[in-house]
Amino acid sequence: MxxxxxxxxxxxxxxxxxxxxxxxxxxxxxxxxxxxxxxxxxxxxxxxxxxxxxxxxxxxxxxxxxxxxxxxxxxxxxxxxxxxxxxxxxxxxxxxxxxxxxxxxxxSAPRAAHLVEVLEREEEVSARYGQLLKGTSAEVLHLAKPPYVTGQHTSARDVGVADGVRMRSVYETDGFTDAVSLETALRGTAEGGQLRLASRLPVKLVVFDRAAALLPVRGDRPAAGSLVVHSPALVEALVALFESVWERAEPVSLATRREGPLPPVPAPRPEDPAPGSDAQAVRPDRRTREILHLMATGMKDDTIARVLKVSRRTVQKHVSEAGALLGARTRFQIALLAAERGWLAEEP
CATH class of the missing domain: 1.10.10.10 (Winged helix-like DNA-binding domain superfamily/Winged helix DNA-binding domain)
Structure with a gap:
């Protein structure tokens, strides 16, 4: 004791x-x-x-x-x-x-004099990223697009970032398909971070406490090295770039995504379960809920299959069964009705 x-x-x-x-x-x-x-x-x-x-x-x-x-x-x-x-x-x-x-x-006077660090090796980039992330006390701003540097998928929890650090990330939609990116985003939002998607991003970027910024020398070649910018004027410009992208990006909740007003509930078909019936009260199994959870973020079947390590046919089967149970005809209606039923909520 x-x-x-x-x-x-x-x-x-x-x-x-x-x-x-x-x-x-x-x-x-x-x-x-x-x-x-x-x-x-x-x-x-x-x-x-x-x-x-x-x-x-x-x-x-x-x-x-x-x-x-x-x-x-x-x-x-x-x-x-x-x-x-x-x-x-x-x-x-x-x-x-x-x-x-x-x-x-x-x-470190030479580095401070030029206000820019040049990191030439991938392992050096990963180590410096972790160091900057661990030293952050207020805010991290993140623009993520492929190809990725492995170390930049380190989460706040992994490096012991201080509690209360605000994290905002924008992922390029086409790059938001690999399991590592999805896992990182899911963990980040679980830790209180905010996530948005954009069709195109101008640059890969991480800004730490609006005091330092990390970006690649060449966006298409992570192995070419990265820059750590300390210049207040340059960092301020990069923050403004991030805020501009953030403003135009689409907010995404990994619980459910709503794009406009709710659609009308489709008219019941003869084969649909009647309201209040046992079928309406059924809660789908864990695998179906996992698939619906990811589908509600806008992910395609192939992406969901890769994340959950199942076949595309399995994903489509679970989605089809959920649609029949809900009386929904489109994927969007399935996601919204599943959210209203509480199927996308975490297990108690």
């Missing part, structure tokens, strides 16, 4: 066990080591070591006798002194970070 992540005691400089012992001591007039050990549920030697730590910090006072007893000292003054020391240590650590960063910038 000493290593509990929610314990506030490490922030004071005290071991968690010593903090628990102090919490006990302030609640009683005094106690011997045996009573302390029993109260906090640890062996006697561990309790005695915690008491000695508190005594060194003037947080516990020992009264000698046949059986030594311990009482808490005034915690506000003693803990205040400990916290003051911790603040001083943090200030020194922050100063060290600043010195290290200054040295880094001095050593």
């Amino acid at each position: 000493d290593g509990m992540p929610d314990s506030p005691w490490p922030g004071t400089g005290l071991e968690p066990l010593a903090g628990r012992v102090l919490e006990y001591l302030v609640s009683v007039p005094s106690a011997d080591a045996v009573q302390v050990a029993a109260a906090v549920g640890v062996p006697g030697p561990a309790a005695e070591e915690a008491l000695r730590q508190l005594a060194r910090a003037s947080l516990a006072l020992r009264a000698d006798g046949v059986t030594p007893r311990w009482a808490a000292g005034p915690p506000r003054a003693s803990l205040g002194a400990l916290l003051a020391r911790r603040r001083a240590e943090l200030a020194r650590a922050e100063a060290l970070v600043e010195r290290l960063h200054q040295t880094y910038e001095e050593v």
Whole structure:
């Protein structure tokens, strides 16, 4: 229990066990080591070591006798002194970070002077991408089109991006067909990202915190290397380009995509299930729901088949059965009616 992540005691400089012992001591007039050990549920030697730590910090006072007893000292003054020391240590650590960063910038002067890094190898591009992504604190802007660099499919979760980072991605529609891109987009939206599709993108681009941008030297050849742009003016121009593309791109929800008003529900056919019938209440199996989920984003049968590793015939069979169950005649109606039934929602 000493290593509990929610314990506030490490922030004071005290071991968690010593903090628990102090919490006990302030609640009683005094106690011997045996009573302390029993109260906090640890062996006697561990309790005695915690008491000695508190005594060194003037947080516990020992009264000698046949059986030594311990009482808490005034915690506000003693803990205040400990916290003051911790603040001083943090200030020194922050100063060290600043010195290290200054040295880094001095050593990287040629790069800073030109405001552009040139990355020549694919593995160098992937490593730098991960580094920039991990250092992001506010926002990532992403224009994605093939051919892809493998490392640029790294997700925020994979590299430990800070919570609260806003991620917006626009994928070129024709390139949004391979399993890696789809998996990356699905994971990104699951982590709170926003996704849009555009028929054509002018360039592949990633912008980190509006402070640095990564783009290829040649869009058709990832192996030709990439550029990391630090120039504020250039980054600002690239952000404006992204926003222009974003404004024109089509929003896509990977739960369901609605393109305009709902179509009218088709008139029932003799073979259609009647409203309120058992067939209407049936929830399709997991495979059918997965296919409908991807179909609702606008994916074609061949793409869905590749993503789910099934045949095109299997995809069409599940879509046809769902259409019959819903009384829908088109794929668009199937997707919308499936969404209204809750078939595209995650399992509870």
